[in-house]
Amino acid sequence: MDFAWSDQQRELLDAVSRFAREQLDYDVIENERQAIFNHDAWKKCGNFGVQGLLVPTEYGGLGQDPLTTVAALERLGYACKDNGLLFSINAHMWTAVSPLVFNGTEAQKQKFLPGLCNGTLIGGNAMSEPNSGSDAFALATTAARDGDKYILNGSKIFVTNGPVADVLVVFANVDKSRGADGITAFLVEKGMPGFDPSHKIDKMGVRTSPMAEVFFENCEVPAANLLGKEGGGAFLFTRSMTWERGCILASAVGSMQRLLEKCIRYANERKQGGHSIGKYQLVASKIVDMKLRVESARHMLYHYGWLAGHRKSVYLEAAMTKLHLADAWVKCAEDAIQIHGGYGYMTEYEVERELRDAIGAKLYSGTSEIQRNIIASLIGL
């Protein structure tokens, strides 16, 4: 087993670290308070190549393997404190870009992928509904074929990037009598008649990532925007969820590393009772646990990336990676607050925000309970 990066990987990852350090280490407090999405940073990331890391070069991407991709996202998470921006980028990459790469027609790929890679287009997906979350395939949104178009009716909730998206992968049922086999994916574009993504939702964390409830009222979608096959939506969704589970918390590993270093610095500088607080075993022990969590999280992430790149089955590993990284991130952020004491609770110290940002990780892309269900079923329970 060889844990070394190749020269080309190292060069690419160094370039990512430098880009993130010089272009993305901006002040987040005010943007976060006002829930402002940083369009400029999004465009910079596109221009730099982030959104297209995994996309084949013929569609404007970089054709990188999954391991290099997650390691690059980790480096972004380390330098960029805007977890909301990174969450938006992840939603875009795993729920819009990757289904297009795997299931798009040649014409759809040519139309959307170059813009989705270079930062000019923003994507996302719309799956959850007010009455279907963990039981995703019970969705109620319908699509009825009408000549060369489909008519969509229904509503979707928790749509990441919804208010700013140019294209959303929307799941609707073409024939409810077929249950999950009727679920079909559509590429719904901004401005299509009957499509309303304007209802923003406020939230606890990743506040700089815009989210909407979206409505479809006799929304007309050209048949050319059917993604995959009629009835192929459930399979397409499961595949994109597997990618998302494995990769979406890559940047969280970088964030955990940043928190760890911040806590080490603080524990060395802060003196109480005549000692650096890091000399107190209760504090040191917390930081050692953080270190263990970061390292185990990173190993699971890289192992997932390696498996995905070698075309191994990753269904189990994706669920375990998601579950472990989400728990590790929340615990790291919670401990970071505890180590910083009262200061950690104050906005200015930028530790409490990390906890609010982290908690969502136990909910999106399948709750931690759903990940446990998946793992349990795959290990024979």
Place this chain on the structure above:
Amino acid sequence: MTQPVEKVLVAFKSVPDPYEAAAPGGSTSTGKCVINPFDEIAIEEALRIRERGEATEIVGVTIGVPAVDEQIRAALAMGVDRAIRIDDSRVLDPYAVARVLRAVVEREAPHVVVMGKQAVDDDSNQVGQMLAGLLGWPQATFVSKIEFLDNRTRARCTRETDAGLEIIEVNLPAVITTDLRLNEPRYVSLPGLMKARKKPIELLTCEELDVNVEPLTTVLSTSRPPKRTPGARVGSVEELVTKLKEEAKVL
């Protein structure tokens, strides 16, 4: 030999990453190197000259061991068209570097040479001036603005001096050294990095260029600056005045 600018030669040096060196617990011994920041500004300016349609080719040149290919690829990734590495592991003094660059200039026949005003590792600030002297070309140093005039046969350069901004005009070809405020270098993008892997890096040696690189200077020793002693708090103006008179002896 006055003719419009077509080719720009940009010389750059690989230096220890100032960011890594400044990081807490960091030291130059991590071995991580970057393009000298002033030279990065020179590269950026060369690219802007080409993007304005005032040059057709940007050639980069540097001196060093194979490890500096990483900085060469960074330059190629920014947009430099091709690069030359003078394969040499010796620490060359500024006059030796200027002589090597003269040989490269004679080989490449650029219409203008741009480089940083100095490297942030040794802060010599001599190579550009020496190169211009060896070539018998005009020089514009510490430049914060470059405009080409008269069908690109002259350059108007704004120089940053202690007394203020000085505007000079030089006939081309010329050597221009760049100051901090000339521009803000673009970042290396990943698509740029992919393209750079296909761009040529030509290897040459001092022997092939027939350049004598015997140093004119010898470094006798290097040492850290003396540690600053901590300041003292005084209780009153009288005490301050007494200390200034008797201890600091500045009054």
